[in-house]
Amino acid sequence: MSHAVFDSAAQPVARPTPIPLRELLPWVVFGGLLFLLALYFVGAEEGATSIVPGMYVHEFVHDGRHLLGFPCH
Numbered sequence: 090m091s092h093a094v095f096d097s098a099a100q101p102v103a104r105p106t107p108i109p110l111r112e113l114l115p116w117v118v119f120g121g122l123l124f125l126l127a128l129y130f131v132g133a134e135e136g137a138t139s140i141v142p143g144m145y146v147h148e149f150v151h152d153g154r155h156l157l158g159f160p161c162h
C-alpha cells in the first residue's frame with residue numbers, strides 16, 4: 090500500500106492579480122456618467138431645465154423621486 094504525501098509548501102498559491110488602473114478607469118468613468126445621467130433624470134428633469142418636453146420622464150421616475158427623497162410636488 091502506497092501513501093501519497095501532500096506537501097502544501099510545494100504547491101504554488103493562486104493569488105488574484107490586481108486590475109491595472111489603466112483598464113479600470115474607463116469603466117469607472119462610464120459608470121459615473123451613467124450615475125449622473127440617472128441622477129439628472131430622477132432629480133432634475135422637469136420645469137425650466139427639462140430636456141424632454143412634457144411630463145413623460147417625470148411620471149416615469151415619479152416613485153423613484155419619492156424613494157430617494159427628491160421633492161417633486
